[in-house]
Amino acid sequence: MTSLLEVHNISKYYRAKNGWLKQRRICALEPLSFSIQRGETIAIMGETGSGKSTIARLIAGAEAPSSGEIYLNGELLNPHDYQTRCREIRMIFQDSLSSLNSQLTIGRQLLEPLKFNTRLSQAEQHERVYVILQKVGLLPDHFNFYPHMLSSGQQQRVCIARAIILEPQIIVADEAFASLDPSIRAQIINLILDLQEDMGISFIFASHSPEIVKHVADKILIMHRGKMIEFDSTQALLTNPKEQISKNLLQSEQLNKALKHTTTQE
Amino acid sequence: MPSKSIYYQYREPSPLRLLWLHMNANPFAVVAFYIFSFLILLMVLSPVIAPYSPDAQFSGAISQPPAWHELGQIQYLFGTDDLGRDLLSRVLAGSVYSLGYPLLATTVAALIGISIGAWAGMSHGVQSSTLNHLLDVVLSIPSLLLALVIIAILGPALHNIMIAITLVLIPQFIHSVHNAFYEERTKDYVAASRLNGCSRWYILTRVIFPNITTVVVMQVTFALSTAILDIAALGFLGLGVQAPAPEWGTMLARSLDQVYLAPWTMILPGVALFLTVLSINVLGDSLRAAIQERVRGT
Numbered sequence: 001m002t003s004l005l006e007v008h009n010i011s012k013y014y015r016a017k018n019g020w021l022k023q024r025r026i027c028a029l030e031p032l033s034f035s036i037q038r039g040e041t042i043a044i045m046g047e048t049g050s051g052k053s054t055i056a057r058l059i060a061g062a063e064a065p066s067s068g069e070i071y072l073n074g075e076l077l078n079p080h081d082y083q084t085r086c087r088e089i090r091m092i093f094q095d096s097l098s099s100l101n102s103q104l105t106i107g108r109q110l111l112e113p114l115k116f117n118t119r120l121s122q123a124e125q126h127e128r129v130y131v132i133l134q135k136v137g138l139l140p141d142h143f144n145f146y147p148h149m150l151s152s153g154q155q156q157r158v159c160i161a162r163a164i165i166l167e168p169q170i171i172v173a174d175e176a177f178a179s180l181d182p183s184i185r186a187q188i189i190n191l192i193l194d195l196q197e198d199m200g201i202s203f204i205f206a207s208h209s210p211e212i213v214k215h216v217a218d219k220i221l222i223m224h225r226g227k228m229i230e231f232d233s234t235q236a237l238l239t240n241p242k243e244q245i246s247k248n249l250l251q252s253e254q255l256n257k258a259l260k261h262t263t264t265q266e
Numbered sequence: 267m268p269s270k271s272i273y274y275q276y277r278e279p280s281p282l283r284l285l286w287l288h289m290n291a292n293p294f295a296v297v298a299f300y301i302f303s304f305l306i307l308l309m310v311l312s313p314v315i316a317p318y319s320p321d322a323q324f325s326g327a328i329s330q331p332p333a334w335h336e337l338g339q340i341q342y343l344f345g346t347d348d349l350g351r352d353l354l355s356r357v358l359a360g361s362v363y364s365l366g367y368p369l370l371a372t373t374v375a376a377l378i379g380i381s382i383g384a385w386a387g388m389s390h391g392v393q394s395s396t397l398n399h400l401l402d403v404v405l406s407i408p409s410l411l412l413a414l415v416i417i418a419i420l421g422p423a424l425h426n427i428m429i430a431i432t433l434v435l436i437p438q439f440i441h442s443v444h445n446a447f448y449e450e451r452t453k454d455y456v457a458a459s460r461l462n463g464c465s466r467w468y469i470l471t472r473v474i475f476p477n478i479t480t481v482v483v484m485q486v487t488f489a490l491s492t493a494i495l496d497i498a499a500l501g502f503l504g505l506g507v508q509a510p511a512p513e514w515g516t517m518l519a520r521s522l523d524q525v526y527l528a529p530w531t532m533i534l535p536g537v538a539l540f541l542t543v544l545s546i547n548v549l550g551d552s553l554r555a556a557i558q559e560r561v562r563g564t
Contacts, residue, residue, distance in 0.1 A: 062457045083463040091461055099454040103476035113462040162458070 002074040003035040004202055005059070005089075005170055010068030012054050028054045031068060032228040034221065036202055038169070043213040043234075044206040045249050046223030052206035053094070055223070056174040059204060060091035072169075087117055090163040092173040096155040100147035106133075106158050107143030113166050128165065136161045136191060153184035160188070164195055173205040177212060189216060210250050214238065222246045288556035295552030301545040309361040317341075317352060320359035320512045324350040329528045347531045348524055356512035357538050363501075363513040365542055367424065368493035371431045376486055378432075379439020386440065387447020388470055398444045401437035409434035409496050414505065422505045431496050435489045442485045446478040480557045487550020491543050498539055514539045 012029040029051045036042055044052045057063045059070065064079035071077065072088055093099035101109055107129055114125045130140040136157040147155060156176065163171050171192075177185045189212060196203055207213055213220060213234070220237050222230040222245065230237060230246050241247045289295045308315070318324075324346060331338045332345040332353075344353035386397035404412065413430035420426045450456060451474065459473045500506030501515025509516060514535040521531035 061461060082460055086461050086463045091458075093454045093458060095454060099458045101455045101459070101473055101477070104472070112459060112464055112468075116463040116465065116468070162462075 002071075004038045004040075004073060005036040006033075006071040006074075007035065007059070008033050008069045008071065010058055010065040010070065012051075012058060012063065013066045027226055029058070030226050033068075034228070034231050036170070036204065039196070039200050039202055040218045041196070041203045041216055042205075042219050042221060043217035044204065044221045044223060045208075045210075045213060046206075047249075049225075050223040051226040052223055053174050054226075055221075056091070056172045056204065056206050059170075060089055060172040061085045062091060083117065086113065086168075087166055088168050089170045089172065090166065090168040092156075092159050092163050092171065092176040094175045094178065096152065096159045096176075097147060099159060100155060102147055104146075105143065106145050106147065106150075110158070110162055110165055113162065117166055132161045132165045135164070135195070137187075153180060153187065156180060156184075156188055157191070160191065160195075164199065164201070167199060168201065170202045170204065173203070175206050175208070177205075178208060185212075192216075213250070220250075222249060284560050285553075285556050288559050289552060292552050292555070294548055295556070298545040298548035298552065301541060302549050305361065305365060305542055305545065308358060309365050312358040312361055316355040316358045317343075318355045320351065320356045321510060322351065322355075324352070326350070329524070329531075331528075332530050332534075344534050345528070345530050347521065348528065353531060353534055356517065357514070357534055360512040360514045360517060360535065361538070363424070363507050363511060364494060364498060364515070364539065367428060368431070368490055368497055371428050371493045372435065372486060372490045375432045375435035375489060376439055376482075379436040380443050380482065382436075383440040383443025384447055384470055384475070386444045387451065387474075388466065394444075398440060401433070401440065404433055405437040405441075407434075409492060410499060413496060413500055417500075417505050422508065424507050427497060427500055427506050431493050435493065438489065439485055442481050443478065446481040447474060450474045450477050480554050483550060483557065484554050487546055487553070490550075491546050494539070494543055494546070 009031040010029070010033075011027070011031040014026045014028055016024045016026050032055075044055055046052050054063070058065050061077070061079060061082060069076055072085075077085055077089075100106075107126075110129045110132065111125055114120060114128060118125070120128065126143075129143065133140055133142055138154060138157055138161070142150070142154075142158075147158070150158065159176070173192075177188060180188060192203065193216065195201065203216075205216075217234050219231065219233050221228060222237075222243070224245050229243050230241070237246060238250060241250065289299065324342075327339065327342055327346050328350040329348050330342050330346040330350075333340050333343045335345070338345060342352050342354070344357060346352055347356070382397055382400065386394050389397065407415070409431060412434055413427055416426050416430040417423075456469060456473060459469050464473065497506055497513070498515030498518070501513040502519045504516075504519060507513035507516050509520065517535040518532060518539075521528070521535075525532050
């Protein structure tokens with residue numbers, strides 16, 4: 001059986017120009033491969049600049065990989081073919097406000113993917129947007145709102161609505177919860193878990209927070225300086241991490257604090 | 267950000283209406299807006315409302331002062347010049363040359379410049395820089411000088427000045443629009459639209475363009491005031507619109523030698539020019555501020 005998404009040796013290099021003709025290649029991601037089954041939730045963990053966001057952006061197609069291929073259901077995905085990709089893979093960006101167009105209403109932005117990827121009539125498209133808005137806990141009235149008029153939690157909900165409106169198989173979230181405060185973060189995570197259950201979506205997310213990862217993820221991918229260090233089920237990684245870095249990353253913040261506290265007391 | 271307005275029975279004003287509300291809060295903007303609208307209205311209606319033909323000479327009323335002067339006559343509201351031509355009619359007719367033609371030149375330059383700039387902003391590498399620097403040579407010469415060169419070759423005429431001014435304004439539009447596009451293109455919301463499967467045309471016109479309106483508005487006002495001043499300056503130098511035509515700059519130049527005898531022949535076209543340029547600059551500036559304020563949120 002082929003897995004839902006197969007990532008094959010993808011890598012990403014950036015070219016930094018310093019001076020005439022001199023170019024330095026900066027490696028953001030060294031070749032790595034992994035695969036994802038239907039309905040799974042994968043967490044990508046790592047320090048800042050370890051390539052978490054790069055993986056997310058490469059899978060979603062926001063950037064083209066320097067080498068390697070991505071297969072969806074055994075079929076090769078072309079990095080510049082947004083039309084086929086966006087029906088199956090959708091992305092939630094890190095900063096919800098900057099990923100929404102400040103000059104268009106929420107409704108117009110949610111109509112965008114429907115307009116270009118479905119053959120629904122105008123009225124059906126509007127109906128679909130209303131349904132989706134309610135699904136993510138907003139009101140149909142929000143159709144005519146501009147992004148800056150919503151709170152950050154509501155903005156994140158709009159981004160989620162945009163991600164699920166085409167009923168994709170995979171949603172990629174790039175630290176989508178980092179900027180939210182704890183109660184809203186919990187709401188949004190529960191929302192995503194509910195949606196995942198309803199629609200059978202596979203979910204890939206990059207995160208800093210070990211609590212969320214433990215709570216949500218089936219498998220964890222640990223990154224360090226553009227390399228994949230470990231990729232295993234949450235259970236295995238929690239009980240028996242092979243690397244020290246994984247151990248540090250997965251150690252919960254509370255425990256960290258407690259440890260520090262005791263050491264300072266001593 | 268407050269979200270309390272969600273639960274009010276509250277109709278969100280359209281972007282244009284919101285812009286108007288912001289503009290209304292600024293008294294200078296309102297005054298400038300009314301002055302500019304009034305000038306445009308006068309320009310459009312000038313053939314109808316001008317009391318006389320701009321070239322009609324009244325031998326009985328030579329160098330007649332304006333009507334508010336004790337020697338003035340009410341049938342010549344702004345007085346007459348040394349050839350006995352009614353100054354009000356001439357100033358009104360002159361608005362077509364001094365406001366209408368710059369408007370035309372700016373519109374043409376904006377259309378060409380914005381489309382090339384947008385094209386350059388959306389493309390990559392060599393194509394982008396070729397388009398961006400297409401008319402840079404023109405930019406290195408001041409607009410007045412370029413107009414002088416063109417006139418030296420083709421002879422003084424209105425359409426030659428128009429070509430010169432349009433040519434000078436285009437690269438400025440290209441540069442500002444290209445830079446604005448370049449800056450916006452890498453932002454997340456554009457990536458999001460790309461991932462929505464939107465066509466390039468849709469991203470260009472509906473996604474990025476509304477976000478660079480401040481740049482365009484600023485550039486249009488700047489270009490318009492430059493065009494007005496250039497046409498007036500060339501007229502003043504006697505290289506632009508030729509003498510019998512009532513262009514404001516030409517009128518200023520002609521009245522120069524009688525400034526002590528009939529100062530109104532110089533002051534009135536000067537005031538018209540001053541009001542036009544001032545209102546355009548104030549209007550453009552407040553429009554830009556209002557757009558920025560709307561984006562930032564209420």
